[in-house]
Amino acid sequence: MKKWWHDKVAYQIYPKSFCDSNGDGIGDLRGIISKLDYLKKLGVDIIWLSPIYCSPMVDQGYDISDYYNIDSQFGTMEDMDELLREAKARNMYILMDLVVNHCSDKHEWFKKALEDPEGEYADYFYFREGKGNKPPCNWRSYFGGSVWEKVPNTNKYYLHVFAKEQPDLNWENPKLKNEIYKMINWWLEKGLAGFRIDAIINIKKDLRFQDFPADREDGLCSIDRMLESAEGVLDMLKELKEETFEKFGAFTVGEVFNEKEGELYKFIGKDGYFSTMFDFEMEMLGKSEKGWYDNRTFTPNELRTSIFDSQIKTADVGFKANIIENHDEPRGVSNYIPKEDLNDKSKKMLAAISLMLRGIPFIYQGQELGMTNTKINSVEEFDDIATIDQYNVAIKEGCSKEEALEIVNNYSRDNARTPFQWDDIENAGFTTGTPWIKVNKNYKEINAASQVENEDSVFNFYKKLINLRKSEEFKDAVVYGTFESVLENYDNLFAFYREGSSKKLMLLANYQKEEQTIELPKLYSKVLLNNCDEVKHEKDKIILQGYQVIILVV
Ligand code: TEU
Ligand code: CA
Numbered sequence: 001m002k003k004w005w006h007d008k009v010a011y012q013i014y015p016k017s018f019c020d021s022n023g024d025g026i027g028d029l030r031g032i033i034s035k036l037d038y039l040k041k042l043g044v045d046i047i048w049l050s051p052i053y054c055s056p057m058v059d060q061g062y063d064i065s066d067y068y069n070i071d072s073q074f075g076t077m078e079d080m081d082e083l084l085r086e087a088k089a090r091n092m093y094i095l096m097d098l099v100v101n102h103c104s105d106k107h108e109w110f111k112k113a114l115e116d117p118e119g120e121y122a123d124y125f126y127f128r129e130g131k132g133n134k135p136p137c138n139w140r141s142y143f144g145g146s147v148w149e150k151v152p153n154t155n156k157y158y159l160h161v162f163a164k165e166q167p168d169l170n171w172e173n174p175k176l177k178n179e180i181y182k183m184i185n186w187w188l189e190k191g192l193a194g195f196r197i198d199a200i201i202n203i204k205k206d207l208r209f210q211d212f213p214a215d216r217e218d219g220l221c222s223i224d225r226m227l228e229s230a231e232g233v234l235d236m237l238k239e240l241k242e243e244t245f246e247k248f249g250a251f252t253v254g255e256v257f258n259e260k261e262g263e264l265y266k267f268i269g270k271d272g273y274f275s276t277m278f279d280f281e282m283e284m285l286g287k288s289e290k291g292w293y294d295n296r297t298f299t300p301n302e303l304r305t306s307i308f309d310s311q312i313k314t315a316d317v318g319f320k321a322n323i324i325e326n327h328d329e330p331r332g333v334s335n336y337i338p339k340e341d342l343n344d345k346s347k348k349m350l351a352a353i354s355l356m357l358r359g360i361p362f363i364y365q366g367q368e369l370g371m372t373n374t375k376i377n378s379v380e381e382f383d384d385i386a387t388i389d390q391y392n393v394a395i396k397e398g399c400s401k402e403e404a405l406e407i408v409n410n411y412s413r414d415n416a417r418t419p420f421q422w423d424d425i426e427n428a429g430f431t432t433g434t435p436w437i438k439v440n441k442n443y444k445e446i447n448a449a450s451q452v453e454n455e456d457s458v459f460n461f462y463k464k465l466i467n468l469r470k471s472e473e474f475k476d477a478v479v480y481g482t483f484e485s486v487l488e489n490y491d492n493l494f495a496f497y498r499e500g501s502s503k504k505l506m507l508l509a510n511y512q513k514e515e516q517t518i519e520l521p522k523l524y525s526k527v528l529l530n531n532c533d534e535v536k537h538e539k540d541k542i543i544l545q546g547y548q549v550i551i552l553v554v
């Protein structure tokens with residue numbers, strides 16, 4: 001059955017870094033409102049806002065101290081209401097970030113819990129007795145160190161799988177669950193279209209709180225061991241959906257890592273817990289559980305296999321949400337294209353591959369301009385909590401300072417968080433004040449103002465891809481059509497068909513700087529999109545230039 005969101009294009013805004021309307025160096029809601037027409041021009045329908053709730057910003061808003069209010073640095077509830085109205089007037093939909101695995105240690109629930117560690121509110125969290133002088137078990141938090149933090153003046157500890165300022169909420173407690181449902185419904189009644197749902201698999205814990213074998217010298221184990229052994233998250237997700245999203249026909253996209261084999265349909269199948277969930281296969285490629293220092297590079301062939309396998313696995317189940325980057329990742333173009341080959345041509349190729357896949361495209365702010373990783377020159381310049389941890393992990397594992405710095409430059413979440421590059425005036429037009437995080441030095445070459453004007457820009461290539469997806473003629477193939485990979489015997493070639501009930505398209509991408517000669521299995525009738533000036537032929541063969549991508553009607 002077709003759903004209203006199947007043919008939509010989504011866009012993630014990281015509010016703090018998008019557009020500052022009042023010169024305090026921090027992006028805000030009025031800044032977003034002022035750029036809705038820009039997003040409309042690109043072809044965006046659905047906008048996901050990273051958290052704008054009240055927050056001490058230890059993890060940039062993913063630590064929420066009040067779910068019912070807007071943090072003053074982003075604006076007011078009136079601004080939010082206006083954003084909802086202005087979006088609606090443009091047939092656009094707003095999603096907020098739903099961060100309910102944990103809250104902030106400054107949330108009133110947690111403050112009350114600390115005041116009375118035996119009382120009602122302690123049970124909104126996981127307060128547990130230590131083992132002698134030691135915490136209840138040896139799990140490592142995502143941001144380093146134990147997941148347990150001492151509750152002052154007791155032998156108890158509270159659980160935090162992220163930072164210690166992000167205590168985990170106890171989803172076993174019906175009172176807590178009902179508070180969360182109430183809050184979600186309150187927002188949906190206000191006119192939100194839905195949510196992006198943060199770290200949702202984490203809500204179910206292995207309540208035995210047992211040790212697992214240590215995997216680093218710190219004596220701790222990856223939190224993934226706990227997630228693998230926890231059972232029952234599916235029941236929680238079902239109830240969550242029934243109590244909230246389902247009643248409103250809300251659109252939801254889950255941040256789901258490592259769902260268990262064969263359970264995909266429960267997440268995004270016909271009666272799935274979510275509308276869709278992110279496809280993280282390409283993001284996970286080469287990543288090591290040991291830390292960023294141990295990540296490995298990968299070849300275009302490996303990338304192809306990971307993307308195509310995921311397309312095939314999802315085909316009969318539902319739609320995944322396709323991304324090449326987000327606020328937790330380095331910039332896609334920097335991550336997936338070798339430095340020496342990074343140019344508009346290769347950026348467009350990556351764009352075409354991503355947007356022509358079956359699924360819902362999510363574009364991260366600045367991706368449509370081909371924004372790149374930034375350069376971090378010293379430890380003092382990091383802002384992100386994960387980056388600081390990973391720098392220390394690298395040093396502990398024997399990397400030199402220079403090596404550690406290079407590693408975090410490659411993977412830091414700060415890469416995605418530098419200000420949006422609007423134009424070539426000071427601070428890239430992001431703010432008239434001092435930006436909270438440094439602007440990428442390349443804003444004079446890469447910015448929206450020049451790209452919107454230039455027919456050949458990365459921006460306009462994205463726009464063409466979006467138009468193709470939405471066109472009456474080809475929507476059936478691009479949105480609803482099947483995915484079939486071909487020509488897999490060629491190296492560094494991404495080739496696939498998208499076939500609808502009447503039209504069949506083919507994408508061909510030469511993922512290398514050298515040209516490559518291809519023998520097509522079928523004749524084509526038309527070139528719909530090309531990132532080069534021409535399609536070269538030699539008899540009935542096609543010669544693809546380095547990083548050329550073409551979309552054909554076959
Ligand atoms: O991310 C969940 C998550 O698993 C990440 O922490 C991931 O491990 C990390 O980014 C790797 O560098 C979500 C949010 O997207 C992230 O921004 C938050 O920090 C995190 O939850 C906690 O809310
Ligand atoms: Ca501001």
